[in-house]
Amino acid sequence: MSEAKLREELYAANENRGILYKFIFDAMVEEFGMEKAKEVMKKGIYKRGQEIGQQFKQYADAGDFPGLRDAFIGHIADDSKMFAPTVTRCDDGGLDIEFDNCPLKNSWRKMGLSDEECATMCEVAGIIDYGTFEGAGFGFEMTALPEGSKEKCYLKIRKK
DSSP, rough: HHHHHHHHHHHHHHHHHHHHHHHHHHHHHHHOOOHHHHHHHHHHHHHHHHHHHHHGGHHHHHTHHHHHHHHHHSSTTTTTTTTTTEEEEEHHHHHHHEEEHHHHHHHOOOOOOOHHHHHHHHHHHTTTHHHHHHHHEEEEEEEEESSSOOOOOEEEEEOO
């Protein structure tokens, strides 16, 4: 199989993940209501993040933000192109990463979701990053850039 075909399948798999998240979330909202659906879905996604975070724990223990940067960015599919990260800070005080792309949000936009619906899905799906970094032992915050727009995700990783 060619590299181009593998890349096509990789992006399609991530688009499918976004679609599944939306359909599962919709079924949960129908069954339990919006707030309970968010709570339950976030709980499961957070747990997966905690599992992922174990591979980054050594960097929290050592306060090694350059090591975390290299390991985390190196973990992003397609030589990190899938999420197009830009590191805006990496020093002893922390690591900040801005993402210019999100295959999940792309899939939701392709499905025709409104900005508000995308924001809700980003809130739910983005909890994986909280699980990842908190599970590794870091302090973590996710914001949007430009502030309030939800156009880009901005991760702020700090010592706990």
